[in-house]
Amino acid sequence: xxxxxxxxxxxxxxxxxxxxxxxxxxxxxxxxxxxxxxxxxxxxxxxxxxxxxxxxxxxxxxxxxxxxxxxxxxxxxxxxxxxxxxxxxxxxxxxxxxxxxxxxxxxxxxxxxxxxxxxxxxxxxxxxxxxxxxxxxxxxxxxxxxxxxxxxxxxx
Ligand code: FES
Numbered sequence: 001x002x003x004x005x006x007x008x009x010x011x012x013x014x015x016x017x018x019x020x021x022x023x024x025x026x027x028x029x030x031x032x033x034x035x036x037x038x039x040x041x042x043x044x045x046x047x048x049x050x051x052x053x054x055x056x057x058x059x060x061x062x063x064x065x066x067x068x069x070x071x072x073x074x075x076x077x078x079x080x081x082x083x084x085x086x087x088x089x090x091x092x093x094x095x096x097x098x099x100x101x102x103x104x105x106x107x108x109x110x111x112x113x114x115x116x117x118x119x120x121x122x123x124x125x126x127x128x129x130x131x132x133x134x135x136x137x138x139x140x141x142x143x144x145x146x147x148x149x150x151x152x153x154x155x156x
Contacts, residue, residue, distance in 0.1 A: 022053055029052065
């Protein structure tokens, strides 16, 4: 019996059936899981592996390889920077540079005090505000390093 909610499991199975080879659906399935839980819980790796008929370590390797996947290491807040096409064209590197300067973080890293984790994500649906980022469930347009500092100071 699956540990995933039925609705999520159905989506994963739909993705698996859509592609000629099930393993081609791996990124799509992992995105679904991350969207559902906000990160990828360990138990879900096994579930994805089972749906796609892949060894668990294959799924683990894919999750480790991509910065955009969040394994759910403890952090009080998650900063998600959109690195998708529109934000990229509008220079999402400015956001990453400012975060690096303010917090010393690279993608996938967590501050030593566990306050923030930095994650690169695909389009968050706010292209008109590009380049943009999220802190937890709040979406922001990047304006300047100073403004970013002010935004981050709201999350303790
Ligand atoms: S491409 Fe960044 S929000 Fe759409």
